[in-house]
Amino acid sequence: MKPEWGPALAHVALTTSLCLAIICTGVFEGVSVEVGFEHYAERPVASLPAFLAMPFNSLINVAYVLLGWYWLQRGPSGPRYLAARGTRYLQHVFASMALLYGPVQWLRIGTQARVAALLDQWVTLPIFAWPVAWCLYLDRGWRPWCLLGLECLSLCSYGLALLHAQGFELALAGHIAAAVGQALRTQGRHGSATSATYLALAVLSCLGFVGLKLCDHQLAHWPLFQRLTGHFWSKVCDVLQFHFAFLFLTNLNPLQTLTREGKAS
Structure with missing residues (x-):
């Protein structure tokens, strides 16, 4: 029997594969990405295979x-x-x-290949766009073309990386601002004290994700961050950000939206 989540996983895998195929055409050849172990504070272990060269950032x-x-x-x-x-x-x-993002990042860490770095950047954007789509669904009901349009717009925003050296960072900042702004709006309409707590934890985790990653090399001067580096802890915050976003979105109370959909189904 086909699992209920099969179509969703197939859609995400297909989109990720399409992004990879586009990258392989060379269209993003002019995009600046960080490739090489020198961009990480964690020191590679020469005796380990490439996919575990930086064990903590890999695992x-x-x-x-x-x-x-x-x-x-x-x-x-x-x-x-x-x-x-x-x-x-x-x-x-x-x-x-989330399930596919882990292997994509591991591929980037293990290979330090330009293609993997571009894919890692690109697929980050629709991940931040999806909570916006979810919040819009809670407000407006099930509109597949609206969700598809939003995700396509998110994917196309990676084109900013072709126009400016910090284009990806600008696109990501816009996605984060949109996600937080829409989440606050939806919290005001459908939220509770519980969902507000999860939203606050998600935002704090997001700040940790961004801040610790940016300060990776600077933090390495402190003994606490020399083995488990800032980049590693930023990924811990990213995982927590994912989890708290799930808890926030699934603890909202969109009674009218879900009642209408329940009747329709």
């Missing part, structure tokens, strides 16, 4: 896979979610993104 990617698998298997929260096919699909897509 942390298993956490994304475990998180994605957990949320793929986890059922919807509460009886109102049982009738919401849209909610289940949104959860499965977001979980699939």
Whole structure:
């Protein structure tokens, strides 16, 4: 029997493969990306194979896979979610993104290949766009073309990297601002004290994700960050960011939206 989350995982895998195919055409040849172990504070271990050369920055990617698998298997929260096919699909897509993001990052760490670095950057953007899509669904109901359009717009925004040396950073900052802004708006309309707590934790984790990664080399001067580096802890924050985003989105209370969808299904 085909698992319920199968279509969502297939859609994410297909989109990721399409991004890889486009990158391989050379269209992003002019984009500046960091390639090489010198860009990481963790020192590579020469005696280990390439995919474990930086063991901590490599193995942390298993956490994304475990998180994605957990949320793929986890059922919807509460009886109102049982009738919401849209909610289940949104959860499965977001979980699939986490599940596949781990291998993409591990490929970048292990190979230090330009293609892998570009793919890592590109697929980051639709991940941040998906909570925006989820929040819009809670406000407006199930509109597949709206969700598709939003994700296409997100993917196209990576073109900023061709126009400016910091184009990717600008696109990512815009995605983060949009995700936080839309989450605050949805919290005001459908939230509770519980969802507000999860939203605050997700935002704090996001700050840790960005800040620790930017300060990777600077933090390495401190003994605490010489083995488990800032980049490693930024990935821990990223995994927590994913998890708290799930908890926030699944603890909102969009009664009218889900009631309408439940009747329609």
